[in-house]
Every structure is written in structure tokens, then in C-alpha cells.
Amino acid sequence: MSGSSDTEQFMQAAFAEAQKGYDEGGIPIGSVIVHNGQIIGRGHNRRVQQGSPILHGEMDAFENAGRQKASVYAQATLYTTLSPCAMCSGAILLYGIKRVIVGENQTFLGEEELLKSRGVSVEVRHDSACRDLMRRFIAEKPELWNEDIGQEL
């Protein structure tokens, strides 16, 4: 990964979650939610680990952040290793997260345009580590990946 500063640190934390998911035999997508310079929720996709269709990485981060006030979400930034799908983008919109940092959007392009159209700042980092991990996973388990995005091979 390139870059420096807090943004780099938090994207590395999201990537560490993705790697943990991969190591567990799951789908390697990770996310952290940051407020006032602190991670308040972190998570990774748990489709395999918990048999869950709703625990995408971002959703798991929301869940682990727990119940928060609207004023906290409004000041928070969500980091995710992969461009957020419709469900995760919907959660971002519901809670009024205003800034989303995306590791990469080449292996999957989510609802970035919808987010932007609602005033969310979306920054894509084109991170090669995030992309390479996803590419490896998709090559290894294409059916699992398709299931996660509502597709069927």
C-alpha cells in the first residue's frame, strides 16, 4: 500500500480484517469505522463463518460499532477494502456517513455513484494489496464470491 498518515493506517486496519477473513476461509473484505481518529467498529465478511447473508465487511463493522448516535455517524469515516455493494451503501446512507474510503473498485464496482449522488464523499485508493487479495480469492472460490453479490455462476 502507498500513502501515509491516518488514512493509510485505517486502510491497513481494514485490510487486516480482510486478511483475517481470508485466513478463516471466508470472503476477504474488511472494514473499519473511524470517529475522532479512533476506530469505533471493525469487521469482515462473515458469510462463511456465520452462515450470514447480511454480514458483509461493512455491515459487520456497523454491527460491532453498536448503537451510535446520528451525530457520531455524521462525523465518521468508513473504510472498506472493496467498493461497497447496494446493501452496504444503503447502510452508509441510512446512518448518514459522509465519507467513504475504498481500497479498490476493480474486482467489484458497487454503488459509488448512488453514494455520490446523495452527497457522500467517495475516495478510491486503487490499493494493489486489496485488489490482489480479492483476485486470489475470486480465482479460488468463484461460486462463493458470486453468492456474496447475489449472482449465480
Added chain:
Amino acid sequence: MSGSSDTEQFMQAAFAEAQKGYDEGGIPIGSVIVHNGQIIGRGHNRRVQQGSPILHGEMDAFENAGRQKASVYAQATLYTTLSPCAMCSGAILLYGIKRVIVGENQTFLGEEELLKSRGVSVEVRHDSACRDLMRRFIAEKPELWNEDIGQEL
């Protein structure tokens, strides 16, 4: 509730979930997902019960339906007592649910237009039982309700 047939039966099942949530001290929104005339997942909002910001009624129904093939979702109908928010609408879009039956949209109007713009059939039943239960809850616990839709009083 008015109407008859399967639609009525499934909306009553969603309402029973909402009522269960209310009786538990939670937010009274319920949902069922139906495939081939059978309920494959049912759920209700669990913000209070599980301290969860992601288990809206529809999300809980998806979770309880478990991992499904895209071909199942494509033939499924989601029933919800209340117009689906951005997060739940996003899940509907992710999984390609093509038909959504909504109890009421007067106490809260969700992302019905977004769903329709993506080709989802949205039918609002203007059900007085769903509406009355939500109105009672909102009057009793306005702060909790606002938290659930990402607002702050």
C-alpha cells in the same frame, strides 16, 4: 387488515413479527421472505433486543433465511410492515428481490422510488394495523425510533 389470499396471509405473518418486536420492548417492524408460497425467512427489528444497528426487520428476515441462491431470491417476495429504509432497500437490490409488499409508508417513507427505478415491483397496502402500531410506538419512544432511522431528536 383488508384483502385476502396469500398476500394477506403473509402480511399478517410480517405483522405478527412486528407485534412480537413491540411486545419485547423493541421497534415494531416485521418482515417475511416468501418463495414458492412458503416463508423461507422471518424476522423483526432487533435494535433493542440485540443492541444491533443492522438488524432491521427486513435484514433479520434475510439473516434468518440464511444463505440462498440468486435463483431463489429472484423468485422471492419480501413482505415488510413498513416502507424499507436505504439499508433494507439496498439488501433487496443486492439480492435481486423483484417484488416487495409494504404494509404502510405513512409513518416512514423509505427508498421506494429507488427500488422502482431499479425494476422492483413495490406494492403499498396502506394497512391500518401496521400504521397504528408504528404510530403508537413512535409516540411512546420517539428517541428510539429516530435512532433507528439515523436521526437525532
